[in-house]
Amino acid sequence: MIYEWIYSFSDSYSYLNVFRYVTFRTFISFLTAFFSSLILGPILIRKLKSLQFKQSIRELGPKSHQKKSGTPTMGGLLILVSLLIPSLLWIQLSNPLVLSLLFVTFSFGLVGFVDDYMKVAFKSSDGLSGKIRLVLEFACAFLAVFFLTQSGYIDTELTVPFLKNTSFDLGLFYTFFGSFVIVGCANAVNFTDGLDGLAIGPVMVAASTFLIFSYISGHVIIAEYLGIPYVKGAAELTPLIAALVASGMGFLWFNSHPAEIFMGDVGSLSLGGTLGMLAVLTNNEILLVLLGGIFVVETLSVIIQVLYFKRTGKRVFRMAPIHHHFELKGMDETKIIVRFWIVSILLAVVCLTTLKLR
Numbered sequence: 001m002i003y004e005w006i007y008s009f010s011d012s013y014s015y016l017n018v019f020r021y022v023t024f025r026t027f028i029s030f031l032t033a034f035f036s037s038l039i040l041g042p043i044l045i046r047k048l049k050s051l052q053f054k055q056s057i058r059e060l061g062p063k064s065h066q067k068k069s070g071t072p073t074m075g076g077l078l079i080l081v082s083l084l085i086p087s088l089l090w091i092q093l094s095n096p097l098v099l100s101l102l103f104v105t106f107s108f109g110l111v112g113f114v115d116d117y118m119k120v121a122f123k124s125s126d127g128l129s130g131k132i133r134l135v136l137e138f139a140c141a142f143l144a145v146f147f148l149t150q151s152g153y154i155d156t157e158l159t160v161p162f163l164k165n166t167s168f169d170l171g172l173f174y175t176f177f178g179s180f181v182i183v184g185c186a187n188a189v190n191f192t193d194g195l196d197g198l199a200i201g202p203v204m205v206a207a208s209t210f211l212i213f214s215y216i217s218g219h220v221i222i223a224e225y226l227g228i229p230y231v232k233g234a235a236e237l238t239p240l241i242a243a244l245v246a247s248g249m250g251f252l253w254f255n256s257h258p259a260e261i262f263m264g265d266v267g268s269l270s271l272g273g274t275l276g277m278l279a280v281l282t283n284n285e286i287l288l289v290l291l292g293g294i295f296v297v298e299t300l301s302v303i304i305q306v307l308y309f310k311r312t313g314k315r316v317f318r319m320a321p322i323h324h325h326f327e328l329k330g331m332d333e334t335k336i337i338v339r340f341w342i343v344s345i346l347l348a349v350v351c352l353t354t355l356k357l358r
Helices: 002-007 014-020 022-050 063-068 076-090 096-121 130-150 173-192 200-217 220-226 234-255 264-281 287-291 293-312 322-328 333-357
Strands: 157-159 167-169
Touching (some): 002 014, 014 022, 022 076, 022 234, 096 130, 096 234, 096 264, 130 173, 130 264, 157 173, 173 264, 173 293, 200 220, 200 234, 200 264, 200 333, 234 264, 287 293, 287 333, 293 333, 322 333
Antiparallel strands (some): 157 167
16 A cells, blocks of 8 residues: 555656565565564553453463463464554555455454453453354355455366366365365464464464465466466565564564463464465465474364264373373473474475476
8 A cells, every 4th residue: 555655656766666566565564564563562462461361271281381371362463463564554455365365364363352352351261162263264264265266366276286287176166165274274273372482483484385376376477387377466465475474473572482472362363364365365275284284283183182082082192282292291392392393394395396396
């Protein structure tokens, strides 16, 4: 928005032509988001403390987590506000892909906010009913995907990574499939958010990977050369994703162990929904399973634990999600976090190799 007004003066001041380049706006969006989060972080932490918006720790969780009780939650608000500022300044909001991504990010964030607020208000680890939360998430995701497919901004083909020119047209079913991808990713990130900085690391890595995919998908020549689907307007997503990564970095400044603030569901659901939506917008729905491998494993550990316990009365893991299993085995929290980050980086590198293997 603001950049378009600044660019209108480029006839008089030629150096303002840089604002027409996505790459320049990507860098400036990154810096704006990062420094916004650094400035706003301490203010938000003090405000949340004064409002008594503190995390309630589950009694069934690891005993070491009880000392974290009272840490401010809803830190995802810092990420969302830091993302909104550069969006209003440097990003083309008339782009339907950008609008749909922001819609999913902030609508999922709203669902998470209500969930967090109920936990704080009732001083409980339980918030919204699981069924109600899923219904709200599916409704938001369905609206976004339905709008994009019906308007022709994205196609309904499912691209298979590692295989050249291999795709399947899902037709009308794609709206349901895309919605499932978004909601599934949102809740997978929510499961992962259990240690200081554990979730935000893989989120930033996955988002950075999607930044590359978005730029390439939105460039006709490069997309054709690499044999990936061209998505008109996808390049405009890159400054928005850069702002997301920078907001995450700013949040990590305060969330690193020992955390001064937790992201809460307002953060985990909005970030997970954003990653799922990016997979839909760039035709990388299947690749998301590999790119978000950390989130997938965390989710599977919960599913396996629940199903096996119902069937046998015994547990596969000492505790689920799986990061708690490693904790109870005596592994240091920081070591678990860093190793999960390393794995997510390795998975991202593997995903990037598909650009040349298709």
